[in-house]
Amino acid sequence: MNDQTVICAIGTAPGMGAIAVIRLSGKGCIEICDRIFVSPSHKKLIDVLPNTIHFGKIVNKEELIDEVLISVFHAPHSFTGEDSIEISCHGSVYIQQRILQLLISSGARLAAPGEFTQRAFLNGKMDLSQAEAVADLIASSSAAAHKMALSQMRGGFSDELMKLRMELLHITSLLELELDFSEEDVEFADRSELRGIAVGIDTLISRLCVSFSLGNVIKNGIPVAIVGNTNVGKSTLLNALLKEDRAIVSDIEGTTRDVIEDTINLQGITFRFIDTAGIRHTDDRVENMGIERTFTKIEQARIVLFLIDATKDTEQFLPYYTQVKEHLGPDTRLVILLNKTDQTDSADIILSQITSLSSGEKILPIAAKTGYNIHHLVDELVSTINLNALHSGDVIVSNARHYEALSHARLAIERVITGLDSHLSGEFVSQDIRECLHYLGEITGQITTDEVLGNIFKNFCVGK
Incomplete structure (x- = not known):
């Protein structure tokens, strides 16, 4: 090597x-x-x-x-x-x-x-975490991804892990010192103080684990599914957001039978927009396959834009709305868009009816064809992603390998806390601390193998 x-x-x-x-x-x-x-x-x-x-x-x-x-x-x-x-x-x-x-x-x-x-x-x-950030920096396609990778490359993540390792080493050194004097029944470590340190470490590791959901979407693009009944303007909205004729627009219902994806950078954040097949009851086998894919994309999306046609009545809103809600992930944000508001004088009435039937989601009137309120939609999309952590300089985890190691480290430190609460022997508690140290060391490369290094660096470009 x-x-x-x-x-x-x-x-x-x-x-x-x-x-x-x-x-x-x-x-x-x-x-x-x-x-x-x-x-x-x-x-x-x-x-x-x-x-x-x-x-x-x-x-x-x-x-x-x-x-x-x-x-x-x-x-x-x-x-x-x-x-x-x-x-x-x-x-x-x-x-x-x-x-x-x-x-x-x-x-x-x-x-x-x-x-x-x-x-x-x-x-x-x-x-090793800084080395991996080099690849992320090269691949960054948005201001947010660039800032996140640059922070990690400069050692922000490494500094956090170093603090954790030092605190863990302090705990285990006191516990292992006790083992050397086990016959004298000497206690060097205040268990309540050690527990407080372990809880603080658990809190920090948990925060890093939670940040992965944000880091992952910043790195790979935030998936946004555009869904609704046929002919409500989904493809028109995609074209309006992308500012190009990416999807076929037609008055014929069921034009979009498969998902169409494209990315765009909005205010420094990459979004992956997914135009889906219209949700409706049909005997067309091919179209039904597209509708099944629509529900799959809803489950995978971070944001779902549910379009309603303002020129039609709201009788079909509730059944389709219920179907969409059933497929939402636990962290998915639903935004209801009342489209074609420029083509009717009853937009306010329809908006009021939808508001009474929905569960408090954000409802925004738009006109995808003319661009009305599209800038407000962009602001709404950006606001759904909490970038306060990124702007405040907090460490954000974006690497799946780091997340996996942190998850194992969190389980180990939770066993430490349980062991201290149960008055386990310092030998067993120290073993769990050593396991936590092992997983943190895997992230920075203090503990690694040639196989791991080979898998990491083979994904780099030649010349870097």
């Missing part, structure tokens, strides 16, 4: 651009670059000061490949903690590949996915 050979890879996105960056890392990478680099002064890179940039040419014997800028970093003051080089060349795919070929023929090898970040972890430049 701790390979010391020189690795190289293209660090910029695949394809042609104005410039590209080729990275090298490992002992001897500077000497390898010296074999293909010529500066105007003919000074060798091995002789230059660290953290400096140098202009010159990449050559293959007498053949000029490109004019480049080379950044030189000496261990341990680099991203990987090793001697490192970054070559900024022109963005031609041909030039990038020629330089890579020259580096490989001079002694380097192609980097595996995530190998630069893996080396940074192995060399102590960051812990």
Whole structure:
């Protein structure tokens, strides 16, 4: 796992651009670059000061490949903690590949996915949770996801875990000290004080576990299901939100027979909108399959937008409303939208009737076709996601591996509290504390295996 050979890879996105960056890392990478680099002064890179940039040419014997800028970093003051080089060349795919070929023929090898970040972890430049945050930062597609990943990469999550580990080590050291003097029946630890510390740790771990539901939707996009009867304007609403003709709009009922998904960034948050088949009674087998998928998407959604046609009476509202409510998840937010309010003079009456039949959900009159009140709908969508924790700098868990480890750690610390309440021997309580420490250590990489590291870093892009 701790390979010391020189690795190289293209660090910029695949394809042609104005410039590209080729990275090298490992002992001897500077000497390898010296074999293909010529500066105007003919000074060798091995002789230059660290953290400096140098202009010159990449050559293959007498053949000029490109004019480049080379950044030189000496261990341990680099991203990987090793001697490192970054070559900024022109963005031609041909030039990038020629330089890579020259580096490989001079002694380097192609980097595996995530190998630069893996080396940074192995060399102590960051812990495992920070290394995983690097991948999240690269993949972030919204301001919220970017802010969350940046906080974790800077060590916000690691700091919280370090505090927990220190408190746990304090408890277990006192309990294990008692075991050394068990024959003297000496008690070094005040059980009530230890219980207070354990409860505080349990509270913090529980808060981190709860934050995963927010972190997960910020990272992957918040699923929003658009549901309702046929021909109420679901596809029109999707097009209005996306500001493009993504879904087919027709006066013919049952046009949408399958789910259509698309994403959009609203006020720094990514939403995944799902246009579903209209809910109605039909003998059409294909349409019924689409309706079944509609109910599945309702169960999976974080927000459900239930559309009502303001130009029609409310007789069918209650049965369809009841069906939607039956499929809502425990944390799903239901918003009722009274659509086509621009096409009727009875919108206020319909709104009043729906209000009396519903269970206190937010009801918003809109006109998807003209865009009326769509901006209020956007505000309502954003308000359903509580970003106070993100804005206040609180740690938010977004990684499923971290959540799983925290869940195990929470069970272990709860056993500690139960053990203290039951006056169990310090030996048994200490064992549960050690188990909690184990799971926290799995998150930061203090306790890990080559298999776990391989699974984590294989999902990184090459060059990072």
